Amino acid sequence: MTSPERWQLISHLYHDAALLAAADRAAFLRNACGSDASLRAEVESLLVDDRHWDHWLERHEQELPKDLRRDHVGRFIGMYEVRSLLGAGGMGEVYRALDPKLGREVAIKVLPPAFTADTGRLARFEREARLLAAVNHPNIGAIYGLEESDGVHALVLELVEGLTLADRLEKGPIPILEVLEIAQQIASGLEAAHERGIVHRDLKPANRFHAAGTSRSSTSAWPSTTREIARTYRASRQRGWLSVHAPACCWARRHT
Amino acid sequence: MALAAPSSVAVTQLLVRWGKGDPAALEELTPLVYNELRKLAQWHMGQERHARTLQATALVHEAYLRLIDVNRIRWQDRAHFFAMAARQMRRVLIDAARRRGSQKRGGQVEKVSLTEDLVIPDRPEALVALDDALKALACLDPRRATVVELKFFGGLGIDEIAHVLDVSADTVKRDWKLAKAWLTRELREVCQ
Numbered sequence: 001m002t003s004p005e006r007w008q009l010i011s012h013l014y015h016d017a018a019l020l021a022a023a024d025r026a027a028f029l030r031n032a033c034g035s036d037a038s039l040r041a042e043v044e045s046l047l048v049d050d051r052h053w054d055h056w057l058e059r060h061e062q063e064l065p066k067d068l069r070r071d072h073v074g075r076f077i078g079m080y081e082v083r084s085l086l087g088a089g090g091m092g093e094v095y096r097a098l099d100p101k102l103g104r105e106v107a108i109k110v111l112p113p114a115f116t117a118d119t120g121r122l123a124r125f126e127r128e129a130r131l132l133a134a135v136n137h138p139n140i141g142a143i144y145g146l147e148e149s150d151g152v153h154a155l156v157l158e159l160v161e162g163l164t165l166a167d168r169l170e171k172g173p174i175p176i177l178e179v180l181e182i183a184q185q186i187a188s189g190l191e192a193a194h195e196r197g198i199v200h201r202d203l204k205p206a207n208r209f210h211a212a213g214t215s216r217s218s219t220s221a222w223p224s225t226t227r228e229i230a231r232t233y234r235a236s237r238q239r240g241w242l243s244v245h246a247p248a249c250c251w252a253r254r255h256t
Numbered sequence: 257m258a259l260a261a262p263s264s265v266a267v268t269q270l271l272v273r274w275g276k277g278d279p280a281a282l283e284e285l286t287p288l289v290y291n292e293l294r295k296l297a298q299w300h301m302g303q304e305r306h307a308r309t310l311q312a313t314a315l316v317h318e319a320y321l322r323l324i325d326v327n328r329i330r331w332q333d334r335a336h337f338f339a340m341a342a343r344q345m346r347r348v349l350i351d352a353a354r355r356r357g358s359q360k361r362g363g364q365v366e367k368v369s370l371t372e373d374l375v376i377p378d379r380p381e382a383l384v385a386l387d388d389a390l391k392a393l394a395c396l397d398p399r400r401a402t403v404v405e406l407k408f409f410g411g412l413g414i415d416e417i418a419h420v421l422d423v424s425a426d427t428v429k430r431d432w433k434l435a436k437a438w439l440t441r442e443l444r445e446v447c448q
Binding site: 002004007011014015018045046047048050053054056057058073084085 | 264318321322382396397404408430433434436437438439440441443444
């Protein structure tokens with residue numbers, strides 16, 4: 001075990017040697033370490049330029065998103081005052097925000113930069129948002145608007161409070177009558193969407209809210225026309241959500 | 257949203273109490289943060305395939321936003337939260353990496369379950385090696401090991417680390433450089 005004093009010495013020699021050009025290090029260490037060959041070997045082993053592992057240790061910091069999430073909280077997106085982060089996933093982050101004009105809270109889904117950088121994808125998304133906005137149904141969360149502010153693209157949605165079905169299921173079995181009612185509400189919401197050619201790409205317990213006795217699907221997870229279902233289904237298989245997604249292929253057959 | 261966080265008011269109060277020197281507050285805070293990080297990691301894994309490469313540091317930031325009322329704390333408290341969260345993130349990742357390592361040795365089929373083991377870190381064998389190397393470094397040089405923990409697992413910047421450790425930013429830079437040199441040597445020996 002290296003003693004603290006020896007570690008101090010190693011550390012000083014390392015820093016001094018690291019400041020020198022590689023070609024000058026050998027002479028410096030020969031001089032500084034004298035006859036202590038193990039000291040010299042130790043410092044030399046630290047001076048090896050190991051790009052691979054150095055990169056691995058550094059990379060985590062480089063890939064950290066530049067505090068995008070922190071940037072939104074406490075700021076405005078359009079007129080909306082962002083209050084807190086509700087959740088985040090591959091399709092963006094969802095915040096709780098205040099609509100100061102109407103004095104009500106809303107959910108704001110900020111699209112990820114990779115998404116908004118692709119103009120085709122963005123145009124498709126906006127088209128789908130318009131389609132969805134036309135669906136007015138008590139079991140579907142409402143879309144209030146699309147916002148673009150300082151390069152940030154966001155969808156303003158009804159804020160649905162309460163537990164999701166996934167949360168409920170975790171707490172234990174749900175009485176059969178309630179199950180039937182929930183199923184009826186989901187089916188009713190889906191039907192209203194299907195009538196307009198819109199398919200829920202990601203229907204699963206965690207994406208379905210249960211608020212004040214009424215079930216509604218979160219629109220934040222909705223955005224697909226039938227065209228896209230095949231791709232989504234492929235993705236869902238890789239995710240291990242097959243059991244939840246199986247109906248998606250039935251819809252795909254029905255609509256395509 | 258799908259994931260409910262503990263009340264941010266309560267967690268923020270714990271953080272402020274800890275910042276004022278109350279060790280009992282830290283004891284209450286730590287498991288809350290650990291559980292939140294685990295839950296977030298699992299949730300991301302459930303959401304997206306590419307979350308397999310989710311960044312520990314991003315999770316720590318997200319946990320911070322979910323748990324702490326950012327308008328009610330001083331930036332010093334924020335730094336301390338990140339320091340503690342970095343340690344908990346290290347636990348979450350290393351636990352997952354070790355589990356994954358033992359599964360591989362046991363020859364089990366790789367699978368993604370919905371409730372357990374959802375954090376699948378990038379290069380689990382390297383993370384385990386890093387954890388071992390950090391423990392050895394901590395015996396030799398606790399401050400430099402802490403710098404690595406804060407930077408690698410917590411995503412803290414140099415200035416934030418300097419504040420947490422109450423040293424200069426230059427010292428942190430030198431510490432990080434030497435710690436990296438030491439750790440790359442250990443990783444090279446173990447992982448290749």
